[in-house]
Amino acid sequence: MSFSPKPFSEAEVERYARHLVLREIGGPGQQKLKAARILVVGAGGLGAPASLYLAAAGIGTIGLVDPDAVSLSNLQRQVLYAASDVGRPKVEAAVERLGALNPHTTIETHPVWLDAVNAGDIVSRYDLVLDGTDDFATRFAVSDACLAHGKPLVSGALGRWTGQVGVFHGQPCYRCLVPEVPPDAETCSLVGVVGALAGVIGSMMALEAVKLVAGAGQPLSGKLLIYDALAAETRTVRIGADPHCPSCGA
Numbered sequence: 001m002s003f004s005p006k007p008f009s010e011a012e013v014e015r016y017a018r019h020l021v022l023r024e025i026g027g028p029g030q031q032k033l034k035a036a037r038i039l040v041v042g043a044g045g046l047g048a049p050a051s052l053y054l055a056a057a058g059i060g061t062i063g064l065v066d067p068d069a070v071s072l073s074n075l076q077r078q079v080l081y082a083a084s085d086v087g088r089p090k091v092e093a094a095v096e097r098l099g100a101l102n103p104h105t106t107i108e109t110h111p112v113w114l115d116a117v118n119a120g121d122i123v124s125r126y127d128l129v130l131d132g133t134d135d136f137a138t139r140f141a142v143s144d145a146c147l148a149h150g151k152p153l154v155s156g157a158l159g160r161w162t163g164q165v166g167v168f169h170g171q172p173c174y175r176c177l178v179p180e181v182p183p184d185a186e187t188c189s190l191v192g193v194v195g196a197l198a199g200v201i202g203s204m205m206a207l208e209a210v211k212l213v214a215g216a217g218q219p220l221s222g223k224l225l226i227y228d229a230l231a232a233e234t235r236t237v238r239i240g241a242d243p244h245c246p247s248c249g250a
Helices: 010-015 026-036 047-059 070-077 089-102 119-123 136-149 194-215
Strands: 035-040 062-067 106-110 129-130 151-160 161-170 223-228 231-237
Touching: 026 194, 035 047, 047 062, 047 089, 047 129, 047 194, 062 089, 089 106, 119 136, 129 136, 129 194, 136 151, 151 194, 161 194, 194 223
Parallel strands: 035 062, 035 129, 062 106, 129 151
Antiparallel strands: 151 161, 161 223, 223 231
């Protein structure tokens, strides 16, 4: 990602003070965050906390893709919204909340279903993509578009008490991990999910995005971090490139 650094205002220097003193971020890293354009697909359980932390971190432009309205059942885990937002389009409510959190961040909205037809056009406008959806057709469309346009993908998922985060850029891609819709695929609406888990995994997704943009540390590239909240345990597994992958295989 190439950019021309722009000076920080006094308010920005104070706002990002804890980043500016971090050796791994500092002024140059914060400038990269300010110049970055990040797309968040799904402004729900994972996208809600992720977008809050991305805005707080000083990401210059955040794109939000979600066609849904806020429902009362969302509020158990989607901390971006309030009770007064029930019935409003999620992206509309999100613009207000994120703008109130950080007026230096620009929010672009895409109140549509992202699919194989429109994914490429939307994804191509951004530097990095976060996918927190619970629909495999959307996940495949996002992964294929990221692969086609050379965009890093931070993918998160959760259900019941377990969550996972992975980073995909080229090979292996997301479909090396999940080549087709699992026959026993479940959604949170069917099996449930503990609310705070969404905050844990969504925050991890935002953290991986910050690392990728700032060039800090070792991102979860080609790896999957699995968090078992009931056991308070994490493990990380390496994902190999699948030569028969329907997206990136030979």
